[in-house]
Amino acid sequence: MEVTSVREGGALICKLVGRLDASSSPMVDQAMQGQLTEDDKLLLCDMSELEYISSAGLRILLMRAKEMAARKGKLALFAPRPEVKQVFEIAGFTKIIPLFATKEEALKAC
Template structure:
């Protein structure tokens, strides 16, 4: 998986390419934790080029949502493919976070 970080004011965007699974989730966890000290009001995950997400990847997304909730900030998942969108629907993530097509 490749992670590209783009900071714009109080917003941090993580553009993910490849697979977010057991092998790559720790890398994203570290990238998110590294930004935890910054004054961010919004975290954006761009899944346009993400092919797959496992339960380990879902845990990282949920952890980030909880982190942003504790800061009274927001988190958005953008451009999930159909399979990932179905996983979010099946797990109830669509009820607890903002997901944009």
């Protein structure tokens, strides 16, 4: 699992590459927390190269969504692969964490 971060358009954008599962979720959580500052109000996750997400991965994203909401901010995801998007839909997470087709759509909507 690889996590890279950039700041763009007032957002912290984390790109997730690989498999987000029980073995990689602690590292992803630490990487995201390590990049967020107190001033960050928008956290976007680029899911274009995320191959798989387990319930442990969903939990990490839910925790980040709650953290962002507590600071009056928002977490949004963009460009998920069909199989990853399906996991979010089945789990009902699309009602909690918005999914967008592109980074531009996510930035505009948030």
